[in-house]
Structures are given as C-alpha cells and as structure tokens.
Amino acid sequence: MTNPKPALRLEGIVKAFPGVRALDGVSFDLRPGEVHALMGENGAGKSTLMKVLGGVLAPNAGQIFIGDDPVVMTSPKQAKAMGVMFIHQELSLADELSVAENIFLGELPLKSFGRVDWDKLYAATDRILETLNVSFDAKTRVGDLSIANQQMVEIGRALTVDPRAVIFDEPTASLTDAEKIVLFNVISDLQARGVGIIYISHRMEEIFKITDRISVLRDGQYRGTLHTADTNEDEVTQLMIGRSLDLSRNASHHQMGDTALEVRNLSCGRLFDDISFAVRKGEVLGFYGLVGAGRTEIAETIFGLRTPSAGQILFNGQEVQITSPIDAIRLGISLVPEDRKDQGLVLGMNCKDNMSLPQVGRLTKGPFVNHNAEIAIFDKYREKLDIRTPGWRQAVGNLSGGNQQKIVIGKWLSMHPEVLIVDEPTRGIDVGSKSEIHNLIRDLAAQGFAVIVISSEMPEVLHVSDRIVAMFAGKVMRELSAAEVTEDNLIQAISGIKQDDQRSQRR
Structure with missing residues (x-):
C-alpha cells in the first residue's frame, strides 16, 4: 500500500x-x-x-x-x-x-x-x-x-x-x-x-x-x-x-551522614495525613505518586507555605517551627517549585537578577544593590551548573526549559542550604537536559546535601533516588530502598494498595 x-x-x-x-x-x-x-x-x-x-x-x-x-x-x-x-x-x-x-x-x-x-x-x-x-x-x-x-x-x-x-x-x-x-x-x-x-x-x-x-x-x-x-x-x-544516555538505576557510592530533616506524624487538613519520613545528608529521597497524592503540599508545608494541622518537623535533630519561607531559608531549607515559570522565575528579568533574588536584601547597602556581588553569584553557578546563556543580561524567558530549571536550582543553591527539595525537576525538559539535571541531583547528594525529589515520572524517581516514598490520597503507602523497589509494587502502592494487601493478593 x-x-x-x-x-x-x-x-x-x-x-x-x-x-x-x-x-x-x-x-x-x-x-x-x-x-x-x-x-x-x-x-x-x-x-x-x-x-x-x-x-x-x-x-x-x-x-x-x-x-x-x-x-x-x-x-x-x-x-x-x-x-x-x-x-x-x-x-x-x-x-x-x-x-x-x-x-x-x-x-x-x-x-x-x-x-x-x-x-x-x-x-x-x-x-x-x-x-x-x-x-x-x-x-x-x-x-x-x-x-x-x-x-x-x-x-x-x-x-x-x-x-x-x-x-x-x-x-x-x-x-x-x-x-x-x-x-x-x-x-x-x-x-x-x-x-x-x-x-x-x-x-x-x-x-x-x-x-x-x-x-x-x-x-x-x-x-x-x-x-x-x-x-x-x-x-x-x-x-x-548525538549520544546514548545512562538510564541505569541509582547506586550511591558515597557515605551518607546524619539525619538532616525528619517529619513526624505531619498532617495538613485534608491534603495529607500522618506523614512520617527522614532524609539524611548525602541522600536522595524520592516521593512518587499520582497528581493529587499530597507530595507537593508536603514540600510546601516544610517550606512554610502551608500551616500544618498536626505533627512535628525536626532539623538536625531539633524540633523547629516553620511559619514562613523565611524561617525555612534561615534554617537551610530550599524549595525548587513545581512550576518554574509561575513560581520559580521572573521571566522578564535577566539571569543575574533571578539568581540573586532570594538574597537581594543581604546584597543591598542603603538604596543600592551590590551589582558586582550579583554577577559573582551568577558566574559561579553558571559554571557550576553549566548554564548555557550568552551572558547575565539575557532575559530568563528566552532560555530553554533546561537552562531555566538550572537558574532556579542555582538560585537556591546560592543560599547554601542543607536540605534541597526539588519538585518535578524535569517537567517540560528535553531528554538531554533531563540527564544533566539527574546527574546534578546525584552530584549534590555526593557533596553532602540532603535532597528530596518529587516526581510523577517513574523512570526519573527510580534513576535518582536512594529511597522512595510512595504516596496515595495524602498518605504514605510504602517506603522502599532503591534495591527493594519494582515497577509493579510501586504502581500498586500509588494506586492505594498497601503492602499487607499485596501480600494477601499473592497468597
């Protein structure tokens, strides 16, 4: 035919x-x-x-x-x-x-x-x-x-x-x-x-x-x-x-440290209920689930954008009260949001100004912002993250999705956090840039950051995570090490089937 x-x-x-x-x-x-x-x-x-x-x-x-x-x-x-x-x-x-x-x-x-x-x-x-x-x-x-x-x-x-x-x-x-x-x-x-x-x-x-x-x-x-x-x-x-990608499962070869962030019995109205987990320095903890499972809302609560109705947040072993993003930032917690264009960037502003935005108060003396200090921050993370742009004057809205995401990550890394939460790190990003972001996440963990990755893509969460928390309808269904997880039990967990139910089905 x-x-x-x-x-x-x-x-x-x-x-x-x-x-x-x-x-x-x-x-x-x-x-x-x-x-x-x-x-x-x-x-x-x-x-x-x-x-x-x-x-x-x-x-x-x-x-x-x-x-x-x-x-x-x-x-x-x-x-x-x-x-x-x-x-x-x-x-x-x-x-x-x-x-x-x-x-x-x-x-x-x-x-x-x-x-x-x-x-x-x-x-x-x-x-x-x-x-x-x-x-x-x-x-x-x-x-x-x-x-x-x-x-x-x-x-x-x-x-x-x-x-x-x-x-x-x-x-x-x-x-x-x-x-x-x-x-x-x-x-x-x-x-x-x-x-x-x-x-x-x-x-x-x-x-x-x-x-x-x-x-x-x-x-x-x-x-x-x-x-x-x-x-x-x-x-x-x-x-x-022009090349093949490494799509293998994550296998950490670096030493993990003490617990950086712990959440105990955290609840927020009807959004999520009785959530407990911990993430160590040098670890990537993945959160996987369908849209509406409550993953983003947990991140927003830890970052002070939402007020919990119950539970505790511990940072370096001490209970803390986080009532606003300012509290979180002062502690050393940063959040790369789900929607980089609406929540993470000012698209009409240049790369330098976007990068230094969270710390512009610290860089200001009287009515003036230290322009050279802003450029130094941009240059450092441009090289560190391989951000491809003609220069700091380029409007962020003109960059590719992958480079926009690197600007957001660089902005929060410049605050020197101990805990970095990354929500949907590669949404709308091409496969080559995805690989770069994945490698960056694993490199950050190797440098001692505690990293929480929230993703709706199973290959992504399997690829970057040391452990995975599977969620359904505001609850944690299972927590698995990368070695324990299979696609089948991960899909069952985010569909609302608990581990005990899976065992009874197999009998």
Whole structure:
C-alpha cells in the first residue's frame, strides 16, 4: 500500500535571528490521519518551525505546501483559514468568559447592528462539545473548569473550521493520567476524521504510545524521520542529542551522614495525613505518586507555605517551627517549585537578577544593590551548573526549559542550604537536559546535601533516588530502598494498595 499524499509539507525552511540560525534547511511532512511526533532538545528549533507553519514567523527561505499548493503563511488567522490549528502548551483562554465565547473569540456570529447571535453561538458550540464528548456546556465559565477541560476548550477552537492539521505542544504537561486518556481519545477521533496531528512532547512513553512517525531536529537541522513501530527510545535519543544516555538505576557510592530533616506524624487538613519520613545528608529521597497524592503540599508545608494541622518537623535533630519561607531559608531549607515559570522565575528579568533574588536584601547597602556581588553569584553557578546563556543580561524567558530549571536550582543553591527539595525537576525538559539535571541531583547528594525529589515520572524517581516514598490520597503507602523497589509494587502502592494487601493478593 502506497503512502497517502501529505496534507502539508515544509521544504528547506530557514529562519535566522541576529546571531542565531534557528532553522537550517528543515523539511517536514504530515499525512492525513497520522500522529507525527516532532522531537528535539529545548532550543532544537521545534517551536520556531511550528511558528513558521502557523504564520507567526516568516521564513528567510524555504516553502510551505498545503496539499500540492505552495502557500505563504502571513498570520495565524490565515493558517487557521487553511486548516492549520495550534493547541499551545500554555493556555490562552479568558477565564471570565464562557466556553462559547472563548471558542469563537474574534469570530462571534452577529445579528444586525453588531449584536451577538447568542442562540447561534451556543448551538455551534454545543455541536463542537458533543464531538469532544465533554461534560460541560457552552455557557460554563472557563475559569471554573479543570486544566484538562480548559485544554478541551482550546481543542474546540480548532474545530470551528474543518482542520487539516492540529499541532499539540506538550499537551499533557499539566494533566493527570485520567485526563491524558481523554485527550488521547480526542486525538484518536481527529485521526479517524483524517486530521493530521503534529505532536510535540518530551515524554517518550506518550510518543511510543500514540504516534505513527517521529521526526527529530537537532541544533536547527533535520536529523531524520523514524517509524515509531520500528524504532526504540535509545535510537530516538541518539538522534536528538548525538549520544546514548545512562538510564541505569541509582547506586550511591558515597557515605551518607546524619539525619538532616525528619517529619513526624505531619498532617495538613485534608491534603495529607500522618506523614512520617527522614532524609539524611548525602541522600536522595524520592516521593512518587499520582497528581493529587499530597507530595507537593508536603514540600510546601516544610517550606512554610502551608500551616500544618498536626505533627512535628525536626532539623538536625531539633524540633523547629516553620511559619514562613523565611524561617525555612534561615534554617537551610530550599524549595525548587513545581512550576518554574509561575513560581520559580521572573521571566522578564535577566539571569543575574533571578539568581540573586532570594538574597537581594543581604546584597543591598542603603538604596543600592551590590551589582558586582550579583554577577559573582551568577558566574559561579553558571559554571557550576553549566548554564548555557550568552551572558547575565539575557532575559530568563528566552532560555530553554533546561537552562531555566538550572537558574532556579542555582538560585537556591546560592543560599547554601542543607536540605534541597526539588519538585518535578524535569517537567517540560528535553531528554538531554533531563540527564544533566539527574546527574546534578546525584552530584549534590555526593557533596553532602540532603535532597528530596518529587516526581510523577517513574523512570526519573527510580534513576535518582536512594529511597522512595510512595504516596496515595495524602498518605504514605510504602517506603522502599532503591534495591527493594519494582515497577509493579510501586504502581500498586500509588494506586492505594498497601503492602499487607499485596501480600494477601499473592497468597
């Protein structure tokens, strides 16, 4: 059977910015009804290529074809008219407006004298929502929806036209496992209608689950296209970064010290209950569980962002009262938050200012901040963490996800903590940068830091942790050493099956 003609293709696309050749003769094609993954490290050119396709950026050279027809994309509106839709990773919805108003924003059906035809608007929206098989209606306020349902509204925007291609950019970054299934069902329905899907993600398990082909970019150049069924993770990784990765389990070879942080019977309302654990200097303690298990809330309580309802926190063997992040920082506890863009960085500020932000008071004399001291802090951790940026003046928002994460980690390391809590350390980061972050975490433990890693990715928590705490619905189900853990008992634990229940099932 011959392959169908492409629904669209890009040939020899070149895009240059001052000092940077972001795309260097890249070609890509999408067939009707296929899911085609576009992969590469942060900064490889994926987003730039899709912005060219979506009419946001004009290429310096190359050609776009819709079917057999060459086109010039001049705007996102024109791309939409040609059936090319973009579902962005970061939602661009108006919370105060209804689902219908968001879906048809800028294209509201009108009656005479510019009045909105509400009946027509709601009827058209309900037809789209029926296709998406969602539980909310056209009049629902978008701000009242879950992240997953807001994503459905974004997809609904794509269905206001008869789409030829839909581009999904990291669509599952904020979704639970159950919500991912809903999204994948929607993608499957679009495929069945002959719509081509371009799927951008760093999550290998998703790529191998739902895609038909994988195209890889590296350093702005096309590196090849593979049929998903005929390849494996190692081959894709080598195309992406030019080398294989060490994906072995963590085996610590350094000496661990005394207990740095201990939590006894800690509770916080309905968020988590009766939590006890300890982490030693030189140890990586992993927390694994589904979204909503209470892992992040525990970290926020230890860091003083939440007030516990019961229990004790001990630091170096002494009970402490942590009522604010200032208390935690003074003790020597730092938290790299789950959402680096909203909680960890000021994207419009430069690298130097982001790095020194927690200690700007210490660096201030009178009304002036010691500029040279700030630069010295940045230079130290830029070298220590291998942060790739043209210089300290670069706005953090312009860095890749991996380098942004290193800025956040460097910011808190510069406070010289004894305990470092890292929540979802590699969310939205490419596979090469993930490896660097994992190595950094293990190096920090070897230097004597007590490190707590919270992750929703099983390979990650297995790879970096000396011990793993498995959580479900606000409770600790099991605590396992890296040598004891298996994928089966870890999955059972985070599904709410206790160790005693597992033993009785085996009998």
